[in-house]
């Protein structure tokens with residue numbers, strides 16, 4: 001059992017523009033990570049994330065939080081990393097790694113063929129049959145990642161130059177550079193300001 005306290009999700013964690021992109025951002029940073037970099041450290045972190053992302057009700061989130069299968073969190077992280085690999089490549093206008101893309105499609109396909117997921121009009125709206133089923137949770141995350149890899153406008157998918165978080169730029173001008181001005185944008189400005197002050 002993890003001794004870490006639960007991750008407190010805030011709107012700042014959900015700036016990706018799509019739940020699949022928000023999932024890839026469940027680490028503090030993609031650049032120079034330390035040992036405490038992960039934001040998904042327990043089934044409760046996963047359950048709370050689902051609820052904050054609007055993908056589960058409180059009761060459904062509680063069912064996820066109650067999953068006792070030891071490898072559950074690790075399997076969510078593995079899915080997330082495959083998804084990050086795909087979207088990070090797309091953001092850099094490179095082809096994704098076939099293994100990562102294949103992994104997402106396999107887990108998604110398995111979710112439907114085992115009836116752990118019930119398809120709806122969009123994949124993102126697919127329903128999880130049982131929220132206490134760890135494989136259904138992973139399959140659902142795979143499905144939304146597959147959908148996002150197809151429908152998201154690639155030319156608007158970017159990586160924050162400071163933390164590596166991914167986001168879809170939905171601004172009219174398409175000039176968004178940072179994951180968020182509050183966190184990375186302002187920090188960058190502050191450090192540049194400091195740098196300039198040091199040079200004078």
Ligand SMILES: [Zn+2]
Pocket residue numbers: 160161162163164165178179180183184185
């Ligand atoms: Zn950032």
